[in-house]
Amino acid sequence: MSSTEKNLLDPGFELTLRPMRYPDFYERYRDAIKNTWTVEEVDLHSDVADLAKLTPGEQHMIGRLVAFFATGDSIVANNLVLTLYKHINSPEARLYLSRQLFEEAVHVQFYLTLLDTYLPDPADRAAAFDAVENIPSIREKAEFCFKWINEVEKLDSLQTQADRRRFLLNLICFAACIEGLFFYGAFAYVYWFRSRGLLHGLATGTNWVFRDETMHMSFAFEVVDTVRKEEPELFDDQLQQEVTDMLREAVEAELQFGRDLCGEGLPGMNTDSMRQYLECVADQRLQRLGFAPVYGSENPFSFMELQGVQELTNFFERRPSAYQVAVEGTVDLDEDF
Numbered sequence: 001m002s003s004t005e006k007n008l009l010d011p012g013f014e015l016t017l018r019p020m021r022y023p024d025f026y027e028r029y030r031d032a033i034k035n036t037w038t039v040e041e042v043d044l045h046s047d048v049a050d051l052a053k054l055t056p057g058e059q060h061m062i063g064r065l066v067a068f069f070a071t072g073d074s075i076v077a078n079n080l081v082l083t084l085y086k087h088i089n090s091p092e093a094r095l096y097l098s099r100q101l102f103e104e105a106v107h108v109q110f111y112l113t114l115l116d117t118y119l120p121d122p123a124d125r126a127a128a129f130d131a132v133e134n135i136p137s138i139r140e141k142a143e144f145c146f147k148w149i150n151e152v153e154k155l156d157s158l159q160t161q162a163d164r165r166r167f168l169l170n171l172i173c174f175a176a177c178i179e180g181l182f183f184y185g186a187f188a189y190v191y192w193f194r195s196r197g198l199l200h201g202l203a204t205g206t207n208w209v210f211r212d213e214t215m216h217m218s219f220a221f222e223v224v225d226t227v228r229k230e231e232p233e234l235f236d237d238q239l240q241q242e243v244t245d246m247l248r249e250a251v252e253a254e255l256q257f258g259r260d261l262c263g264e265g266l267p268g269m270n271t272d273s274m275r276q277y278l279e280c281v282a283d284q285r286l287q288r289l290g291f292a293p294v295y296g297s298e299n300p301f302s303f304m305e306l307q308g309v310q311e312l313t314n315f316f317e318r319r320p321s322a323y324q325v326a327v328e329g330t331v332d333l334d335e336d337f
């Protein structure tokens with residue numbers, strides 16, 4: 001078989017970059033490099049004073065949030081290396097994934113620094129990093145992730161349609177449910193604090209992470225689009241049903257986390273509004289994948305509607321000299337919030 005007849009999910013480690021078969025993936029790699037940021041640029045100083053002002057309910061929410069952040073990006077990074085890099089057979093896509101892996105490492109470093117700053121007591125730190133074991137609402141989300149990692153763990157190569165379907169479910173799980181739903185839920189709590197003038201350092205770092213995650217998700221969806229063009233027979237009613245069920249499960253997993261975080265509810269943030277937000281986001285993910293939405297919920301969080309615009313403004317206005325490379329062109333933020 002000549003290289004031009006190969007599909008993206010055909011097994012192998014394609015090396016040829018010319019002629020370039022997937023130039024869009026290469027452009028995404030180049031765009032991502034323009035967005036380089038470092039943890040040292042984020043000033044967490046004022047957060048410590050803010051933390052002391054929070055109510056016990058708010059402090060509980062922050063404790064749970066940082067405990068989730070302590071491991072979330074590591075799980076994504078592991079799946080990237082163990083599954084996505086192995087099976088997406090395009091050197092252009094693998095360049096992007098290499099860059100994404102670096103970004104996930106920066107996220108892990110950011111949350112490590114955040115936890116060290118927020119939790120001065122070594123016992124509290126250890127408990128937060130051990131959240132997957134000892135906090136049930138976080139363990140449930142981790143188990144959801146591990147289930148979809150384990151589904152494909154034994155696959156050395158995608159030989160059959162069934163293999164490819166399993167791989168697609170893993171890819172879609174990480175993009176739509178983990179980066180695209182669990183993380184978006186977590187970001188919503190951060191921006192809720194910011195909307196009240198609190199935890200500016202956390203919000204600043206979250207701006208960069210949010211932007212990265214949006215691009216990771218967008219890349220994964222482009223991989224899905226490419227596979228759909230090359231192998232449309234994989235996208236049948238069964239896949240749609242499996243993806244829809246997976247998203248429903250993700251919404252429930254995130255919601256039980258939300259119940260733990262919100263307790264009886266805080267002004268402007270409670271489990272009802274979080275449910276509505278998650279359902280709205282899940283519908284957007286389904287629609288982006290070409291599937292029918294199932295919830296019909298509206299976004300209740302005005303601070304998240306603004307986020308896309310604000311984040312870009314911050315990115316271009318607040319740190320023009322911090323770029324490691326000059327930025328030209330536009331930013332691709334084609335995913336909805």
Ligand SMILES: [Fe+2]
Pocket residue numbers: 073076103104107213
């Ligand atoms: Fe990340």
Ligand SMILES: [Fe+2]
Pocket residue numbers: 076104179212213216
């Ligand atoms: Fe990511």
